[in-house]
Amino acid sequence: MLDTHGRALVQPSIQATAQFFINKGLSANQVTVIAFLVGISASVLIYFNQAIIGVLVLWLSGFLDAVDGSMARQSKTTSGWGTVLDVTFDRVVEAGILIALALKHPDVQILFLFLVLAISIIFTMTIFLTVGAVSDKQSAKSFYYQPGLAERTEGFILFSLLALFQSQLILWTIVFIIVEILTGLQRLLEAYRILK
Template identity: 75%
Template sequence: MLDTHGRAVVQPIISKTAFVFLKMGLKANHVTIIAFLIGIFASVLVYLKQPVAGVAVLWLSGFLDAVDGSMARRSKTSTPWGTVLDVTLDRIVEAGILVALAFRHQDPSVLLWFLFLAISIIFTMTVFLTVGALSEKESMKSFYYQPGLAERTEGFILFSLMVLFQSHIVFWTIVFLIVEIITGLQRLIEAYKILK
């Protein structure tokens, strides 16, 4: 929701950063990989009990993930491979945070909630990617991005709450799970309307 409706607020900063990186000779895929490595480092920080630093680094990774797309569009170098790389590495960064939290909270009941959350993310992303691949609707990105209650920014907010408030880890995991299920169902209903 925030990505769809709030992007215009931060787009000038994203565009300026994209312009600077292109002037430096970087390509969009370079920044995709840099964002990925920074995101993995965020997971390491979470595992090492550095939650504030981990969240800060995670958001830096997310910012660079937005920059790489702007770079590709600005330089007219968007490719299907770039999209696959970007979407795949994004999911690994998110999984890394969940894995780091799982190592910190090895209680079976907590791990079960993490499993449910992972399944809900898989469900939501499956609908999102399938609709994107099959839909003929236009988008500024390389395929149709379904809007929804939880987009990447909401995911980062919820991961941040899980990391920063680990004494309430089950509560925030359940909130994240509910948001993901609502988003998946919302996208499934839209998919039925546009693809039937």
């Protein structure tokens, strides 16, 4: 939701950073890898009790994740491989946060909720990626970007809440699960409407 409706507010800084990296000779895929490494380091920081720094680093990786796409579009170097790399690394960074928190909090109830959360993310992402692959609709990205209640920014907010308020992990994980399921159902209904 925030990505769809708020992107225009941050797009100038994303484009300026993209142009800066292009001028420095970096490719979009190189920035994708940098964003991935930064994102993974957020998990390490969170595991080692540096949650505030870890969350800031996570958001930096998210910013770079937006920059790489802008770089590809500005330099006209978009590719299927770049899209696959980008989407795959996004999921690995998210999994890294969950793994770091699971290692810190090996309580059975929390681990079960993390499992349900992971399944709800898989559910939502499966619909998102499948609709993007089979839809004739176009977007600025290399596939149809289906809007929803929880997009990348909302995910980052929820992962940040998990990391920063670990004493309330059960509450925030349940909230995250509900948001993911609602998003999946919303996208499923839209898929039925546009693909039937």
